[in-house]
Amino acid sequence: MSLLTALQDGHGDSADALRIDGVALSRERLLGAAAAVADRAAGAPALAVLARPTAATVAAVVGGLLAGVPVVPLPPDSGPKERAHILRDSGAALLALPAGERAPEGLDALPGLDTLPVDLTLRSATSYPEPGEDATAFVLYTSGTTGAPKGAVIRRAAVAADLDALAEAWQWTAEDTLVHGLPLFHVHGLVLGVLGALRTGSRLVHTGRPTPEGYARAGGTLYFGVPTVWSRIAADPAAAAGLRTARLLVSGSAPLPVPVFERLAGLTGQAPIERYGMTESLITVSTRADGERRPGSVGLPLRGVRTRLVGEDGAPVPPDGESVGELQVAGPTLFAGYLNRPDADAESWTDDGWFRTGDVAVIGADGFHRIVGRASVDLIKSGGYRIGAGEVEAALRDHPAVADAAVVGAPDEDLGQAVVAYVIPDGAVTGEQLTAFVAERLSVHKRPRRVVLVDELPRNAMGKVLKKLLLQESTTGGSGHS
Template sequence: MIQIFNKSLPFSGKTAIISNGKSYSYAALHQASANFAQLLLEETDDLAEGRVAFMVNPGFDYVRVQWGIWQAGGIVVPLCLSYPLPSLRYTIENSGASVIVVSPEFEETLKDLADELACRLVVLGKNDQAKTLKALPEIDDARGAMILYTSGTTNLPKGVVSTHANLNAQISSLIEAWKWSSDDSTVCVLPLHHVHGVVNVVSCSLWAGASCEFMPNFSEKAIFDLIESQRINVFMAVPTIYFKLITYWEALPKVEQNAATNSLAKLRLMISGSAALPVSVMERWKNISTHLLLERYGMTEIGMALSNPYDGPRVAGHVGYPLPGVSVRLSDEGEIQVKGATVFKEYWNKPESTAESFTADGWFMTGDIATIDELGGYRILGRNSVDIIKSGGYKISALEIEEVLRQYPGIADCSVVGLPNDEWGELVAAAIVTKNQIDDKALHAWMREQMPAYKTPRKYVILADLPRNAMGKVTKKDVVHLIQ
């Protein structure tokens, strides 16, 4: 039996999911997912790791489809709801999906592609009722469970294959580290084609017997209303969301600010991830909420690897220590390398890329550069290609410069990149989003007072906003194109 399904069986009478104003018990989820598995098995006794792509709105339907695919022996391939057709085509074709499942509003988007690729198209609420009942297959933990696609910062996205054993290790590690229990309740405001939303929020809460509410359309007011009603006690988000919540709170009348702060203080846990958390945002949020956000580090290929402690000191700008069951080391160049049951199986149909991503002794090379502090905690300096700028013989952390820039009055956000330069190798440049007019010369003079000259940007470009991916992470290759 699928482990997450098995773990949730004792909580059949509890609320598992709240979506679209309705509450669904674990018993309802168990039955609905088993029914969906039966539908998928109409033409076979076992999907046998066949890929099922699904474009389903966040909520009860998303989870019943995901669990149903697993129970039928298939591999889930979540599709991003905001992707254009060429990107959806790439994911479906590359994964070799034979079945596509959609919410009704996405039928028109994908029906012609499904016909072209000879994929079975299942439309929820239209043709999703099983006609026969079969015994569900036994699912071994070594089977493939999920393919999530990387953001493709270097070339075309790669499909990351995680087995059931990988997912079980990732979830159980976080259950232990973050003290999840059946008394918890959370809300998912994150896209469900990334590990942050799929594993950290939804899978962890349901494994623990907690309840998970879905908010497909993010709203600052709705988040604060949810917190003030005390319907949740665990909240996870990306730095961009915390920045939006800070801005919203600061615009509230004083009385409402106090009420919001009192409600926030009652939450058990607040976590930030998927992108570097600016220290300034962390400090402002602590003043508002009383919570020092728990920052952690992970990626699609490994789930979560490092986390600041649940109990004990959390250091701003640091991502903490190895999680239970995860081994972490730094290479001679400072690259984070990870080993353990949480590490993915392979890149889909890319044996060479898979082999190139591991050291000779079996450690996955993350491509992220870090240092270790005197307490043994990790501090991310950036990607070895994107956030590490090589200029004039120096290796410069773009994240460090960004932290300083955000302290300058009038700067709302920024992104520091390296621009190709014959003399310096790379020239440090900054894209900035401003609250009001800024004098470049004054900014540059101030930066020279804050850090060594070789680290200060040689070029400043003002943008209306920074380009971001679906998780709110700044896409630095796009920043480079915008400011060159």
């Protein structure tokens, strides 16, 4: 079966089946323009796409998939060094750009790299055979927080399995209109947010930038956003009212603060759902459309996905709703490995075939998953205790004078690591008050030893807090309250 089922069956097509940053396309028009890309990309070792949120990007990505050529989305905001690394490492011989646009600085001189202009007015009727399901659909590069970005090889079968499982969990059909304004170089915005529509047949509205006004005007039934987007919508009652016709608000890529969850539910009449995934695993755990939508929880494993918690000693961690362990996953959505990185593969997989996510989580007796954070920065070992940063952050966000918070474990001679909280205040509050507030709600040893009041938190393009930067700040002292 075709990966992009709805794109190629022609059923229910319309002139604005896709609207991307103001440009309307029928699926037929997209298919013709993408086939014209495929005619020029066929046989290439890989096709890089400068992945701005445009119709040209979508045509280039679909063209590569039609031709059976691995697609390498290139973050448009990445620096010249990172872009050059991705292009060299992936082996891409072509860089897809909108017609008339020159390659970004530094890329025009890369040996062996040619540009492929994407012209939406071109049409091709070439029909390409469907590649095997084990063929590579994407090489998606990780953020590179621990070195140069690594290319995760994503098979077509993994994409199909994930989209079908999500369609089942979210009751996502051709009757939906999907709305989002997310970047098109990540799983969230590209794989779910574009290919999902082209597989299920739902209409797609990409708002360009994810503004509250743009979301409110779109008239969707299914919305995707990251916590930053939802926080801004929750702070804009007029925009939130425009989402009252939606049946599903999906949040991902970072934890959704409980106060934002509750405010959204009150303003829209729709409690949002959260889901969990990674570049390497796609989406593996999610709340169901017809199930409980529990604040702070990402729900249950998708169809075909298995999960388990493992302690530092390798022993199983019980699903008791309290014990923290590393989350490991297995199932059909997993990547095929890192491109040309057998060393990274060896570190990422267990001997019995489970993928080590590097995230720490808690699983309840009812199977509901709660993600605590990254093992490298969110599992804090302080005074002999294991503390999940996410739990302390959630407690801080419950304070009426806290807009947002991020917690890290700073090196400490006495405790090993000390809990340090970076807080964006929303009113008059002191560090001492916040420390006492957390101690009243959690175990005393989980209270912040230092609170730093800040105007903003450093984030990446998907809204995730860059805790490595906060850790660097914490080791230099910074200003705050004990």
